[in-house]
Amino acid sequence: MYLYFEITHFFPSFCLQLYYQVLNFGMIVSSALMIWKGLMVVTGSESPIVVVLSGSMEPAFHRGDLLFLTNRVEDPIRVGEIVVFRIEGREIPIVHRVLKIHEKENGDIKFLTKGDNNAVDDRGLYKQGQHWLEKKDVVGRARGFVPYIGIVTILMNDYPKFKYAVLFMLGLFVLVHRE
Amino acid sequence: MNTVLSRANSLFAFSLSVMAALTFGCFITTAFKDRRVPVDIHVSKVMLKNVDDFTGPRERSDLGFITFDLSADILPPIFDWNVKQLFLYLSAEYATKSNSLNQVVLWDKIVLRGENTKLNLRDMKSKYFFFDDGNGLRANKNITLTLSWNVVPNAGILPLVAGSGHVSIPFPETYETTKSY
Numbered sequence: 001m002y003l004y005f006e007i008t009h010f011f012p013s014f015c016l017q018l019y020y021q022v023l024n025f026g027m028i029v030s031s032a033l034m035i036w037k038g039l040m041v042v043t044g045s046e047s048p049i050v051v052v053l054s055g056s057m058e059p060a061f062h063r064g065d066l067l068f069l070t071n072r073v074e075d076p077i078r079v080g081e082i083v084v085f086r087i088e089g090r091e092i093p094i095v096h097r098v099l100k101i102h103e104k105e106n107g108d109i110k111f112l113t114k115g116d117n118n119a120v121d122d123r124g125l126y127k128q129g130q131h132w133l134e135k136k137d138v139v140g141r142a143r144g145f146v147p148y149i150g151i152v153t154i155l156m157n158d159y160p161k162f163k164y165a166v167l168f169m170l171g172l173f174v175l176v177h178r179e
Numbered sequence: 180m181n182t183v184l185s186r187a188n189s190l191f192a193f194s195l196s197v198m199a200a201l202t203f204g205c206f207i208t209t210a211f212k213d214r215r216v217p218v219d220i221h222v223s224k225v226m227l228k229n230v231d232d233f234t235g236p237r238e239r240s241d242l243g244f245i246t247f248d249l250s251a252d253i254l255p256p257i258f259d260w261n262v263k264q265l266f267l268y269l270s271a272e273y274a275t276k277s278n279s280l281n282q283v284v285l286w287d288k289i290v291l292r293g294e295n296t297k298l299n300l301r302d303m304k305s306k307y308f309f310f311d312d313g314n315g316l317r318a319n320k321n322i323t324l325t326l327s328w329n330v331v332p333n334a335g336i337l338p339l340v341a342g343s344g345h346v347s348i349p350f351p352e353t354y355e356t357t358k359s360y
Contacts, residue, residue, distance in 0.1 A: 059263075059264060059289065059291065060263070060264060060266065060289075060331045061331075078282060078339075079268070079270045079282040079283070079284050080266075080268050080270065080284070080327055080329055080339050081339060082329070082337065097266075097329075099283075099284045099307065100282065100283045100284065101280070101281065101282045102278045102280075102281050102312040103278060103279060103280040103281070104277075104278055104279060105279040110312075112235075116266065116289065121234070121307075123234070123235055131235040131236045132235075142337055143336060143337055144206075144335060144336050144337060145331070145332065145334065145335065145337055146202065146334050147333065147334060
């Protein structure tokens with residue numbers, strides 16, 4: 001109460017407005033971040049929501065579809081599951097289906113994947129000399145799916161001008177709002 | 180509601196919320212459905228060879244050949260308003276000395292909404308090479324074949340369901356040395 005009295009006396013009113021705007025914005029951003037990190041913990045995956053980038057899983061998934069992933073340790077990898085994985089050294093995640101698994105007594109597993117729309121398995125995509133994928137390459141297993149929503153992300157990646165335009169409009173909107 | 184812009188804005192917001200509600204409705208009405216169906220699998224011929232694994236690591240591995248029959252009626256409990264397609268796959272599961280669990284997909288098929296859903300396949304050969312990681316197929320008493328499917332919805336959960344009806348077959352004790360298949 002005392003602090004509020006001081007602030008309203010020593011800050012001119014538009015400064016106060018701006019201060020509250022910035023605080024509001026900060027709250028929104030940190031809530032979004034908390035939700036995202038919370039999702040990461042609950043699902044066990046480093047990227048719980050991904051956008052499908054290629055047509056190699058058609059007709060099930062098209063470019064722009066959104067996938068919800070989990071990667072819990074107590075869920076073992078089995079054939080038929082749709083896994084999102086990264087090849088060592090490359091950062092683009094790939095969404096394909098598990099074709100073959102060989103698992104040892106102690107839980108070490110090696111597996112092979114193939115895209116539904118591809119004629120051959122993924123050995124051609126793996127690193128030179130790599131024949132199998134392992135648990136560490138997996139970002140998550142696809143458990144849920146929503147169509148079309150991820151198109152926005154693809155548009156922003158393919159047309160960077162669109163991304164800058166959207167960011168600019170958002171920034172403008174936050175500053176101009178309520179005046 | 181007195182400018183084109185504010186009308187367009189509310190229209191857009193309304194259509195977005197309606198679409199979101201419909202999508203959620205699609206998901207929640209079919210999320211807990213039991214999608215198991217009895218399946219009839221029958222194996223007519225089994226053969227075993229031992230060759231260099233040309234699909235991957237070039238080591239001498241066991242290569243199995245299975246000819247099978249498959250019949251199932253998958254329409255009634257599985258296809259509903261929220262199913263876009265079914266991905267069917269026939270997998271073989273077995274244990275060997277070097278690996279406690281092996282699973283290999285032998286054959287798969289995509290069944291889209293609206294396509295014929297009665298499966299009645301005879302004398303099918305496997306689509307993918309049945310290579311073992313090593314030589315564990317010879318004299319293996321228990322290879323279990325199961326037909327499973329991955330339900331791909333219009334929106335919602337992607338479950339993997341195993342058909343209730345699997346068959347176990349043993350592999351022969353000797354390798355086939357003729358060039359037949």
